[in-house]
Amino acid sequence: MTEEQLPTEITKHSFRQKVWDYLMKNDLVNFPLIVYNRIPNFKGAAEAAQRLTELEVFKLAKVIKINPDKPQEPIRFLTLEANMEILVPIPRLRSGLFLHVTPVAGSSKNELRTLSKIHGLTVAGKPLGIDSKIKIDLVVLGSVCVSRDGYRLGKGKGFADLEFAMMMRMGAVTQDTIVVTTVHDCQIFDSLPPEIFKEYDVPVDIIVTPTQTIIVNPKLKKPSCIMWHMLSERRIKSMPVLQQLREMDEKEGKVVTLKEEDSDIETQKTYRSNYVKNKKRFKTKKIVSNDNNIGEEEEKQVKTRFLKKRTFNKVNSKDNNVFSNVAEGKMERNDKNIQQRRKNLKLKSKSQVEFSLKLSNISSGARIRDLKNALLERGIKPNEITWLGHRGICYLHFNKLRKNNDLPDKPIQVDSIMANLQQLCIGVESNENINARDFIIVKPAKPISRIEVTDMTSV
Structure with missing residues (x-):
């Protein structure tokens, strides 16, 4: 450059x-x-x-x-x-x-x-x-x-x-x-x-x-040893070979000083995601209590779960484990509500599908895990997969097309995905006898809209 x-x-x-x-x-x-x-x-x-x-x-x-x-x-x-x-x-x-x-x-x-x-x-x-x-x-x-x-x-x-x-x-x-x-x-x-x-x-x-x-002339100097002061305790524990090398250095009398703060780049996303996930499970309430003996306000953080356990009323009968009609009615209504919510979520998910691709000519010996591994190797991440392997076909569903300013992990344009799926073959035991007839056929599962055509020509 x-x-x-x-x-x-x-x-x-x-x-x-x-x-x-x-x-x-x-x-x-x-x-x-x-x-x-x-x-x-x-x-x-x-x-x-x-x-x-x-x-x-x-x-x-x-x-x-x-x-x-x-x-x-x-x-x-x-x-x-x-x-x-x-x-x-x-x-x-x-x-x-x-x-x-x-x-x-x-x-x-x-x-x-x-x-x-x-x-x-x-x-x-x-x-x-x-x-x-x-x-x-x-x-x-x-x-x-x-x-x-x-x-x-x-x-x-x-x-x-x-x-x-x-x-x-x-x-x-x-x-x-x-x-x-x-x-x-x-x-x-x-x-x-x-x-x-x-x-x-x-x-x-x-x-x-x-x-x-x-x-390259002159050559630059290469690192001559492990920089222990650049490694955290957590990272060393995640790699057995590092632990062994650390023990070897310590047995030889070398002073091994680790990084005090765990700021390794590759761990920050994990820690952050865990924090956000745990934060969603709890909400905090601030309780202020005035205690004359203490002479100052004391703030307590009380964690309460969003979801509460379901309880049911029991009736006095010969069988103490029999639920009352009221409780059974509540259970039935709750089940219906859950089913309705699931149905709504499913419809919402389908309504967000931007485009789908149909994959045909799939080998009878292929399994969905073979497809997932092949897609992962080619960097393709569909939102949903409809697997009909017994019929030799499947569908890949993508929710949104990526724009130029979007994050790189979103799906790319239709023609790029189709190009990336060329010469794909799964479920074949040996690679020696593969020919063009074994490759999976990739086609759009529905007509491409005018907007998509415009995007494709711009790629």
Whole structure:
């Protein structure tokens, strides 16, 4: 990007936002089409991967650590095809550090492609802990944007930086280990402000795009250890590998000082959502009591639930568990009211449907969970799904079309969703025999309105 395209606000997020917006506006991404808060799956990722394999540092490598994001999937495939071992970080480091994947001799290209995907890595990969003595020859990272002098910005969660620090602590990498990233040309800035980067940020040594290879010279210094003062107690407890490394450092006599305030970015949304959810369940009343013995007003916060338990009147009879006619009448009326409210909500939900898509030619072996997983992988989030798998069809319902100034998690335009669903195939046991006849057919379930046509032409 040129200087004219630089964001006005100088923060890491502002540069990420600039790149995400540019990629979306200029249709430079493959599915998942929503790039916000992700490593973008840019168009040309396969060409960049092929260019990376031509590097001498790649040809000499035996073990390569590659991030699990979609744009680096072609690199994982080509690495396995070259009979090299790969290490892929376990998502969010929840249950370990790496998955170690070694290609099986005689594997076909289709088998290697399956193995390079997230599901294949999870099934075939063997967990690798911090006690491993493995040596990594090359590190491949995904990026949101980079600069020609080596500064890199990821999606903002900090996992790539933390993984590199752990590898450094294990002795798996050194300052001389080459770090490569593959990006689209538009993700490259001539320079990024050095002041927004910290000592824990991992720089890159080589930048590969579909059209060029950039060798960073001079190289920037890489983080040499885990920055414990940047981590909170809660985050360490959420990652067993961090707990193990902390215990190792303490046994060696090192002073481990953690961050006092838990302000990790990735946790703020969770805490906020829990607070709002709990706040809705309760309301507070302020009671003021005058006590002469105390000599001042005392305020008490009393929490009362919105919903009260239902009670029923009982009658004296031979069976004490028999409800009275009055109570039974109340129960019947309450049930009718509940049913009516549910009916109203259902009608209201249906009335908000903006458009629907019909998916046909669905395999008889497909299940709705297969469809949900496939939609999630492509970044498509319908509001409702009508599943008629026994008839080979289903319907996806979307409530509102997204406008330019809407949040990125809302549905996008009709034609973009339909394009994202092309070559979709579910319920097929093997990918080797898939042909065009197996792909799901996608059509609008109702005529597109005049407004929708206008929106589609503007995309």
